Amino acid sequence: MGTTGKDSLGAIREKITRNFLEALRVRKVELARPLDDDAVLLETGLDSLGFAILVVKLEEELGYDPFTMMEEPVYPKTFREFVEVYARFAPSAGPA
Amino acid sequence: MMDEALARLEPGRELWIAERGVATAGDAVRMRQGRGAAERVIIGSHDPLECAKAMACAEARARMVLIVPSALEEPVARRFTEVFESEPSWFGETRWVIATSGTTGTPKLVSHTLRSLTRTSKKDPQAGARFRWGLLYDLARFAGLQVFFNSLLSGSSLILSDPTQPLERRLEWLARNHCNALSATPTMWRKILMSTAAEKFAFRQITLGGEISDQPILDALRRKYPQARISQIYASTEAGVGFAVNDGRAGFPKSFVEHPPAGVELRLNTEGFLLVRTENRDQGYLGARESLFDEKGWINTGDLVAGESDRFVFLGRANGAINVGGNKVQPEEVERVIGSFPGVRIAAVYAKKSAITGQVVAADVVADVGNEASDWKRELAAHCALHLAGHKVPALIRIVDDIPVTQAGKLARR
Numbered sequence: 001m002g003t004t005g006k007d008s009l010g011a012i013r014e015k016i017t018r019n020f021l022e023a024l025r026v027r028k029v030e031l032a033r034p035l036d037d038d039a040v041l042l043e044t045g046l047d048s049l050g051f052a053i054l055v056v057k058l059e060e061e062l063g064y065d066p067f068t069m070m071e072e073p074v075y076p077k078t079f080r081e082f083v084e085v086y087a088r089f090a091p092s093a094g095p096a
Numbered sequence: 097m098m099d100e101a102l103a104r105l106e107p108g109r110e111l112w113i114a115e116r117g118v119a120t121a122g123d124a125v126r127m128r129q130g131r132g133a134a135e136r137v138i139i140g141s142h143d144p145l146e147c148a149k150a151m152a153c154a155e156a157r158a159r160m161v162l163i164v165p166s167a168l169e170e171p172v173a174r175r176f177t178e179v180f181e182s183e184p185s186w187f188g189e190t191r192w193v194i195a196t197s198g199t200t201g202t203p204k205l206v207s208h209t210l211r212s213l214t215r216t217s218k219k220d221p222q223a224g225a226r227f228r229w230g231l232l233y234d235l236a237r238f239a240g241l242q243v244f245f246n247s248l249l250s251g252s253s254l255i256l257s258d259p260t261q262p263l264e265r266r267l268e269w270l271a272r273n274h275c276n277a278l279s280a281t282p283t284m285w286r287k288i289l290m291s292t293a294a295e296k297f298a299f300r301q302i303t304l305g306g307e308i309s310d311q312p313i314l315d316a317l318r319r320k321y322p323q324a325r326i327s328q329i330y331a332s333t334e335a336g337v338g339f340a341v342n343d344g345r346a347g348f349p350k351s352f353v354e355h356p357p358a359g360v361e362l363r364l365n366t367e368g369f370l371l372v373r374t375e376n377r378d379q380g381y382l383g384a385r386e387s388l389f390d391e392k393g394w395i396n397t398g399d400l401v402a403g404e405s406d407r408f409v410f411l412g413r414a415n416g417a418i419n420v421g422g423n424k425v426q427p428e429e430v431e432r433v434i435g436s437f438p439g440v441r442i443a444a445v446y447a448k449k450s451a452i453t454g455q456v457v458a459a460d461v462v463a464d465v466g467n468e469a470s471d472w473k474r475e476l477a478a479h480c481a482l483h484l485a486g487h488k489v490p491a492l493i494r495i496v497d498d499i500p501v502t503q504a505g506k507l508a509r510r
Binding site: 067 | 458477
């Protein structure tokens with residue numbers, strides 16, 4: 001893809017943010033606090049069904065679901081940790 | 097696997113109607129003409145014509161007819177063998193033995209008589225002569241047997257089609273032979289309406305069964321074939337033929353519980369399952385200790401129904417529910433809502449694994465949409481959100497070219 005690791009993290013973050021807001025809209029809830037790095041996921045207003053929807057939407061867009069790929073379950077607590085999970089499991093960028 | 101299964105099924109005095117068996121349909125014809133009855137007839141041919149000939153000859157002539165499914169799976173073959181070795185024969189009339197099409201659990205063999213297979217068939221040759229039935233169903237399954245005997249007994253013609261050909265070709269063939277009566281699952285009917293052959297039929301009789309018929313498919317068939325009588329048949333391998341609904345509306349009238357159609361009684365149990373009790377209880381499990389009936393003669397159909405004004409509508413099967421974080425979703429309910437959205441041809445709803453809620457609802461949709469697919473998908477999602485509780489709304493909607501069906505013509509549930 002020709003992007004550096006840092007760029008793709010930014011791209012992933014942008015996609016997650018967009019889908020997060022979409023999932024909130026689907027669940028008909030308002031964002032309870034700004035979606036910054038330190039935002040605690042459980043305080044954002046999104047419920048567990050909302051997160052399930054978010055993960056499905058992201059799989060549709062990114063092509064993978066990190067939560068079904070991990071051997072040891074990881075439960076991100078903040079928005080930053082959530083983004084990091086996706087960054088960690090991202091397929092290595094393009095052919096060399 | 098077929099050959100091996102046949103070999104294991106072969107004791108002494110049987111007549112084989114099988115591709116590589118010891119006998120052919122010609123032998124069945126000779127049996128019919130000769131004296132004496134065959135102990136058992138085993139029908140296991142892939143050729144519908146061979147099957148049909150053998151079936152026509154075996155009734156009232158053989159003590160037991162075992163119909164080996166066209167796609168024979170190992171557990172079913174094993175059941176046939178076990179039953180074969182243990183079952184004492186001769187019940188006084190021909191027993192028609194078929195395997196249930198259930199995809200889970202131990203396969204069961206159900207034995208029927210001609211009576212339980214054809215309970216509702218009209219034996220009026222004058223009326224029957226107007227119909228030319230097509231056969232899309234597998235003859236080796238309950239629905240196929242039903243079409244076969246009903247057309248035969250009512251003096252109608254029956255047009256077989258080659259199951260190895262694609263659906264479009266089979267429909268072309270049926271239309272070319274002036275087929276004007278056809279029985280198929282709602283899923284198959286949706287595919288028929290999508291075929292180019294659909295234009296070539298002038299149906300007088302349209303029969304739907306084997307799955308839930310929703311209002312959109314009933315309406316679409318009514319619009320396309322205004323001359324046809326549209327019947328929904330409620331039947332199953334276990335219960336035999338239950339009842340027919342001919343008013344073109346989904347579900348069945350609530351009045352059926354108080355004033356049931358001839359020969360059958362209906363009841364709902366406390367969990368919402370439909371129970372049926374038929375006058376004639378010839379059918380039963382073969383080689384199984386458990387009974388099809390409870391002590392009062394009722395059969396639990398495993399179909400969930402719910403009241404909606406003056407109707408009972410079918411919600412789905414007991415074991416088919418999707419579990420979204422502890423909330424049950426019947427895929428059929430979601431399919432019904434998706435199916436009512438303009439542009440949808442066929443929808444298949446299934447469970448998608450989720451690390452968060454265990455499962456979420458997902459839908460594959462065949463649709464008439466052009467380049468605006470993503471806008472259309474968003475509108476469909478909004479339509480679902482409007483008509484369904486949150487956990488029932490598909491988290492994933494995919495537009496696909498085709499949706500797989502089982503050999504029985506039903507949506508392939510995963």
